[in-house]
Amino acid sequence: MGNGKKKVRVDLRKNRAKPPRGNDLTRAFQEDAAAAGDAASGERVRAKGDLSRKRTLVVDDAADAMPAADAACVRGRVLRVHGLASVVEADDGRVFRCAVRRLLKSLSTDERSVVTTGDVVWVRPSGAAVGNQDPGAGVGGRDSGFRETREADAVSALNPETRPPTPAPEGMIERVEPRHGVLTRASRRREHVLVANVDQLAVVISLVQPDLKPHLIDRYLAAAQKGGLAPVLLLNKADLADPAALQPLVGFYAQIGVPVILTSAATGLGVGRLRELLRGRATVFSGQSGVGKSSLLNAVQPGLALKVKSVSEVNEKGRHTTTYSQLIRLDACGWVVDTPGVRQLALWDTIPEEVEGYFPEFRPFVPLCAFPDCSHTHETGCAVKAAVARRQLSERRYHSYLGMFRGAAED
Ligand SMILES: Nc1nc2c(ncn2[C@@H]2O[C@H](COP(=O)(O)OP(=O)(O)O)[C@@H](O)[C@H]2O)c(=O)[nH]1
Ligand SMILES: [Mg+2]
Ligand SMILES: [Zn+2]
DSSP states (O other): OOOSOEEEEEESSTTTSOOSSSOHHHHHHHTSHHHHTTGGGGGSOOOSSOGGGEEEEEESOHHHHSOOOOTTOEEEEEEEEETTEEEEEETTSOEEEEEEOHHHHHTSSOGGGSSOTTOEEEEEEETHHHHHTSGGGSOHHHHHHHHHHHHHOHHHHHOTTTSOOOOOOEEEEEEEOOOOSOEEEEETTEEEEEEOSOSEEEEEEESTTTTOOHHHHHHHHHHHHHHTOEEEEEEEOGGGSOHHHHHHHHHHHHHTTOOEEEOOTTTOTTHHHHHHHHTTSOEEEEOSTTSSHHHHHHHHSTTOOOOOOOHHHHHTOSSSOOOSOEEEEETTTEEEEEOOOOSOOOOSSOOHHHHGGGOGGGTTTGGGSSSTTOOSSSOTTOHHHHHHHTTSSOHHHHHHHHHHHHHHHTO
């Protein structure tokens, strides 16, 4: 790749316009046939129209738009992003603190999502890091400390909460591979990609403290479908709840094909089954702050030592929350991502008409509505509303639908 001129499509109203789907960086890269690969799975849902908000840039050198991963670059995965610095673990195990090449930022609609946790990137090692490839180069002091850390405990080396502050080698992120499997939300009218390149979304819901919020489940399930992720529902703190009272909820989600596990990080209930579901897949754990995401991961892999909130921190709502997502490799299970708590999950780039698609149980009734374009909100002769009145559809789910429909219509 990379000789002669190259066309790149960028957003006209950078940072403000809503792209019709996904993320512009990804799309720009998809123009390259070689990079098109397996990028399709994240695109099951797309907004209609709106494709004309792009303009085509012609840049002198393809390498400027899509910098080639030359022999000096190493491939890796973004473990976490701290402000301007991204921490990348290269395939060879070295961990780099990286800046992001400016051009990549200008290709993206939102600087916050240029590089995100889970991204597959190409890093150009800089300065001391280049010397680190050669242990005899005389700059090994910084690196050898890091290697000792890894050898002592590979997991803690990846865990910022337990890793000693050893300076990592540095590098520049030159290229971000197309994403698949993303968890995205709308944040202050912008797209915030919480994590990329995962297969599965574990929606962690607390039955008590904080209390169960079923409408949040429905939003997470919609976000999973939109991002191409297989959902799993973890109803945590089961030790504090009455399982009989939960039966209708568990039954409902199981019926629409979502695996549901009653878990307790405190007693270990459900942890074995959870471990099986995690095996060989990359899973993002998401849910409100204080529901027990970190506790469950610690239960899945003893020794992980993720920081868990105290009861008073849970009650303080939001102040002591982790503010970044981090990618963690589990010994036997593949990758997991522990995300910060998300209190509300606004769906990014959603048109009202697509919301119905996130409620599979509505499907048999939709064709029976009097109007073919029925929104199931106010129309007469709406078969969905009639089914809710007859209790054939859950009223709770219908209210989730209305909330998400109105949320999508607001913009
Ligand atoms: N009783 C009980 N408490 C739990 C359980 N899971 C987590 N907790 C407690 O809930 C609080 C929040 O847990 P944490 O893992 O930090 O939640 P996160 O914010 O989702 O990562 C901590 O005080 C945990 O001890 C559980 O299954 N049962
Ligand atoms: Mg946590
Ligand atoms: Zn209808």
